[in-house]
Amino acid sequence: STVPDAIVCCGERVRAVHIAKGYPAGKMSIIFNGVDLRRFFPSLAARQAQRAALGVPMDAPLVGTVGRLHPMKDYGTFFAAAQRLHKRLPQTRFVLVGAGMSEDQTQVARWVKEAGLIGYVYLLGQRENVTDLYNALDVFVSSSSNSEGFPNVIIEAMACGVPCVATDVGDSALIVANTGRIVAPENPQALADAVTQLLLLSPAERASLGSEGRIRVCQKFTIECIGEQYAELYRKLCAEQ
Numbered sequence: 001s002t003v004p005d006a007i008v009c010c011g012e013r014v015r016a017v018h019i020a021k022g023y024p025a026g027k028m029s030i031i032f033n034g035v036d037l038r039r040f041f042p043s044l045a046a047r048q049a050q051r052a053a054l055g056v057p058m059d060a061p062l063v064g065t066v067g068r069l070h071p072m073k074d075y076g077t078f079f080a081a082a083q084r085l086h087k088r089l090p091q092t093r094f095v096l097v098g099a100g101m102s103e104d105q106t107q108v109a110r111w112v113k114e115a116g117l118i119g120y121v122y123l124l125g126q127r128e129n130v131t132d133l134y135n136a137l138d139v140f141v142s143s144s145s146n147s148e149g150f151p152n153v154i155i156e157a158m159a160c161g162v163p164c165v166a167t168d169v170g171d172s173a174l175i176v177a178n179t180g181r182i183v184a185p186e187n188p189q190a191l192a193d194a195v196t197q198l199l200l201l202s203p204a205e206r207a208s209l210g211s212e213g214r215i216r217v218c219q220k221f222t223i224e225c226i227g228e229q230y231a232e233l234y235r236k237l238c239a240e241q
Helices: 012-020 044-054 075-088 106-114 131-136 152-159 172-179 188-199 203-220 223-240
Strands: 007-009 028-030 062-066 093-097 121-123 139-142 164-167 181-183
Touching: 007 012, 012 028, 044 131, 062 075, 062 131, 062 152, 075 093, 075 106, 075 188, 093 131, 106 121, 131 152, 139 152, 139 188, 152 164, 152 172, 152 203, 164 172, 164 188, 172 181, 172 203, 181 188, 188 203
Parallel strands: 007 028, 062 093, 062 139, 093 121, 139 164, 164 181
Antiparallel strands: none
16 A cells, blocks of 8 residues: 555445555545446337346336345345335346356245245346346346445446435445435345335336436446546646656
C-alpha cells in the first residue's frame, strides 16, 4: 500500500474494508464499475423470445438471478425464499444462470426438490450472453450473504429495466437505492416478502420502477462515465509527476 500513488476501489464498502485493514485513506478513491448500455437495454422482443424459449407464459411471474454456485451467493436463502414466495403466488417461476447452476449439481437439485419447486425452476448453467434473460424477468434477485464488493449483475439487470431485490452486502444498497428493495442477508422471509411486494405491483408500476433503475444506471454507472473518471485520475497523477 506504500508503493502506488493512488489506489482505486470499485465501491464504498470495499474502500472502508481496506482502510480498516491499514490501507492509506488519503491514496484511495472510488470509481464504480460500469455497464455498456449498448449491450444491456430493455427489449420487449428479447423478453418474448426468451420466455418462449423457456416455455414461460408472458403473464407468469418470473424471478431470476445470475451468479456462479458459491457459498457467498447463498442460494440456500434464495431457494428458501422461493419456496415461501411460490406458496403465496403459485404461478411464479424461477430461473438461475451461472457456472454450477444445473440439474447435475447434487446440491442444486436438492434445493429445488426440498423447496417443492420441481417444474418451476429453470437451471441454465453458464451463459456468455444474459441480456435476453434479464429482459425476460419481472424481478431480479441478489441473495449474497457476504463478500460482495460491487455486484455487476445488479447494474446489468437495472440497465435492462428490471427492478431488483438485493441483500444489504457490499454496495448493493447504494446501487439499488429507491428503485427496488434491500433486505438483510440470510433472511429468507424478508427476501420473499420483498420480491412479493414487487410482483404484486401492477405491470405499469413495475415498469416504472424498472425505468427508474435504468435512469439511475445511466446517470451513475455507464462505462463511458467510469472510463472518464479513470482518465481524469491518470491525468491528475501525470500532472503531479
